Amino acid sequence: xxxxxxxxxxxxxxxxxxxxxxxxxxxxxxxxxxxxxxxxxxxxxxxxxxxxxxxxxxxxxxxxxxxxxxxxxxxxxxxxxxxxxxxxxxxxxxxxxxxxxxxxxxxxxxxxxxxxxxxxxxxxxxxxxxxxxxxxxxxxxxxxxxxxxxxxxxxxxxxxxxxxxxxxxxx
Amino acid sequence: xxxxxxxxxxxxxxxxxxxxxxxxxxxxxxxxxxxxxxxxxxxxxxxxxxxxxxxxxxxxxxxxxxxxxxxxxxxxxxxxxxxxxxxxxxxxxxxxxxxxxxxxxxxxxxxxxxxxxxxxxxxxxxxxxxxxxxxxxxxxxxxxxxxxxxxxxxxxxxxxxxxxxxxxxxxxxxxxxxxxxxxxxxxxxxxxxxxxxxxxxxxxxxxxxxxxxxxxxxxxxxxxxxxxxxxxxxxxxxxxxxxxxxxxxxxxxxxxxxxxxxxxxxxxxxxxxxxxxxxxxxxxxxxxxxxxxxxxxxxxxxxxxxxxxxxxxxxxxxxxxxxxxxxxxxxxxxxxxxxxxxxxxxxxxxxxxxxxxxxxxxxxxxxxxxxxxxxxxxxxxxxxxxxxxxxxxxxxxxxxxxxxxxxxxxxxxxxxxxxxxxxxxxxxxxxxxxxxxxxxxxxxxx
Ligand code: FES
Ligand SMILES: [Fe+2]
Numbered sequence: 235x236x237x238x239x240x241x242x243x244x245x246x247x248x249x250x251x252x253x254x255x256x257x258x259x260x261x262x263x264x265x266x267x268x269x270x271x272x273x274x275x276x277x278x279x280x281x282x283x284x285x286x287x288x289x290x291x292x293x294x295x296x297x298x299x300x301x302x303x304x305x306x307x308x309x310x311x312x313x314x315x316x317x318x319x320x321x322x323x324x325x326x327x328x329x330x331x332x333x334x335x336x337x338x339x340x341x342x343x344x345x346x347x348x349x350x351x352x353x354x355x356x357x358x359x360x361x362x363x364x365x366x367x368x369x370x371x372x373x374x375x376x377x378x379x380x381x382x383x384x385x386x387x388x389x390x391x392x393x394x395x396x397x398x399x400x401x402x403x404x405x
Numbered sequence: 406x407x408x409x410x411x412x413x414x415x416x417x418x419x420x421x422x423x424x425x426x427x428x429x430x431x432x433x434x435x436x437x438x439x440x441x442x443x444x445x446x447x448x449x450x451x452x453x454x455x456x457x458x459x460x461x462x463x464x465x466x467x468x469x470x471x472x473x474x475x476x477x478x479x480x481x482x483x484x485x486x487x488x489x490x491x492x493x494x495x496x497x498x499x500x501x502x503x504x505x506x507x508x509x510x511x512x513x514x515x516x517x518x519x520x521x522x523x524x525x526x527x528x529x530x531x532x533x534x535x536x537x538x539x540x541x542x543x544x545x546x547x548x549x550x551x552x553x554x555x556x557x558x559x560x561x562x563x564x565x566x567x568x569x570x571x572x573x574x575x576x577x578x579x580x581x582x583x584x585x586x587x588x589x590x591x592x593x594x595x596x597x598x599x600x601x602x603x604x605x606x607x608x609x610x611x612x613x614x615x616x617x618x619x620x621x622x623x624x625x626x627x628x629x630x631x632x633x634x635x636x637x638x639x640x641x642x643x644x645x646x647x648x649x650x651x652x653x654x655x656x657x658x659x660x661x662x663x664x665x666x667x668x669x670x671x672x673x674x675x676x677x678x679x680x681x682x683x684x685x686x687x688x689x690x691x692x693x694x695x696x697x698x699x700x701x702x703x704x705x706x707x708x709x710x711x712x713x714x715x716x717x718x719x720x721x722x723x724x725x726x727x728x729x730x731x732x733x734x735x736x737x738x739x740x741x742x743x744x745x746x747x748x749x750x751x752x753x754x755x756x757x758x759x760x761x762x763x764x765x766x767x768x769x770x771x772x773x774x775x776x777x778x779x780x781x782x783x784x785x786x787x788x789x790x791x792x793x794x795x796x797x798x799x800x801x802x803x804x805x806x807x808x809x810x811x812x813x814x815x816x817x818x819x820x821x822x823x824x825x826x827x828x829x830x831x832x833x834x835x836x837x838x839x840x841x842x843x844x845x846x847x848x849x850x851x
Contacts, residue, residue: 280769282596285505298595298744301769302760306716310630310764314771319625322778358781394505395739396600400777401769 257331265312365398409438427802435736435788448473459592482524491548557586576652577820613707617828631717647827653840655833659696670712671723678749687818715764724762736784804830
């Protein structure tokens with residue numbers, strides 16, 4: 235790979251292991267374990283995307299979102315999703331998160347900035363066709379005494395119209 | 406095999422009879438023939454919501470919108486007037502606008518280059534003198550919705566040649582809309598949520614006509630998580646009113662009896678910015694005592710105005726969500742969801758109002774996901790052979806018995822009929838289907 239040294243290879247490997255682990259927690263519905271791996275000052279955003287002309291600066295809104303979360307609201311969401319009365323996830327949807335194309339952007343010793351792609355396969359009930367959600371994530375992982383935690387996540391969806399009935403899952 | 410026409414006729418005949426006993430043939434929630442008729446008779450005949458003035462603040466600002474499934478451009482022209490232009494070139498039909506939103510003085514067709522200004526007039530035809538010298542440009546502007554009007558900044562259009570005025574169509578609904586859009590200068594925050602749901606557009610519409618019965622069961626997970634409104638969590642004593650017989654539209658609202666002003670959960674510094682003189686004394690008193698309020702304007706425009714929070718640790722704020730249930734095939738819809746905040750509130754407050762709205766009602770909304778999660782599957786049952794062969798009907802008879810808790814308020818000050826214990830009647834929801842039936846069988850249409 236172009237310009238990758240042994241140490242940057244190791245860093246990427248370490249970040250990938252963390253992303254795979256957190257994806258597994260979400261696919262296995264271990265939502266509170268996942269929530270333990272976000273920092274108390276986490277900034278988590280999923281901006282709304284619109285179809286724009288090629289010449290426009292961005293397709294992503296800076297004021298409207300599908301999710302715009304902090305530690306507390308993520309706690310509310312993950313606890314609610316685990317409740318016996320969360321009808322949209324009981325029976326739960328079957329998800330498989332495929333994380334790929336991990337690219338390290340920066341590492342200042344405390345935090346690692348990276349980009350990665352995520353493709354989520356999602357099915358519910360007797361469905362045979364899958365809902366596919368595709369996105370790029372810009373993550374900031376912070377080194378803590380307990381290992382990496384997610385300090386920032388910006389989810390850039392490849393969708394303008396969300397192609398699934400409910401977003402009662404974490405991206 | 407029954408033809409599509411006979412099928413629609415049979416279902417409408419059934420509907421005419423069953424509405425009298427508070428029932429609705431379930432087939433209408435997923436039937437191709439009924440759906441085709443709806444596009445024509447409902448969306449092709451009534452006023453349909455297009456967008457809010459704050460979405461196109463400057464001349465040239467545009468947003469793509471649909472009426473039924475038909476493509477239109479909602480644009481503010483050079484003179485500041487709202488236009489609803491049919492997004493199809495007068496030459497060979499190509500889309501002249503291909504972005505969801507933007508600002509432009511002209512729409513230029515990518516096919517052969519015909520160019521229209523933002524009021525729809527044809528202003529340019531390449532090689533006109535060599536090939537189109539016979540063409541009268543004045544007659545070849547973009548087609549436009551024949552009726553476009555706004556009520557307090559809410560822009561509607563109607564594509565039928567003949568239409569009542571918008572105010573006539575809204576009727577008693579204006580009394581309620583004044584409380585949200587005249588008392589308060591509202592603005593849309595950002596872009597609407599859009600998502601695709603496997604349900605008929607009528608399922609959420611009937612719900613937002615005032616299904617207040619489903620809240621304790623359907624939304625138990627969100628209420629237990631501590632993110633409900635003060636009235637939903639029982640923190641404040643209140644009475645729920647349901648409004649029926651209101652020119653085809655319906656409303657539900659909590660009234661909190663207290664000297665403390667409520668105004669849907671807006672704090673005093675925001676209430677200070679309201680236009681208190683815009684309302685009659687009666688309207689103002691209802692607004693002052695209002696907790697969660699919701700309703701629907703026929704055919705497919707619903708709203709919910711609530712004071713709530715996205716985290717039990719945070720302050721409650723008022724948030725207003727406007728939603729349009731777009732028909733996208735029998736048993737399928739697209740939801741478009743706009744979040745509004747009072748224009749003169751602080752930026753921080755508007756941001757909080759947005760966050761609370763988004764966290765409650767949106768594709769990821771703590772309340773909305775359970776609604777949609779429950780509705781999922783209604784379309785399969787509605788489209789079944791069994792439902793057709795066995796006259797399966799859904800039921801809207803709550804509150805029709807002798808000991809009904811819901812009672813008519815004799816001294817109600819607003820339009821329509823008001824019910825106390827408004828969660829215990831189906832009258833408002835029945836109004837939706839009565840209006841639907843009347844519109845589907847109105848011979849003025851097709
Ligand atoms: S189709 Fe538009 S210019 Fe020909
Ligand atoms: Fe609901």
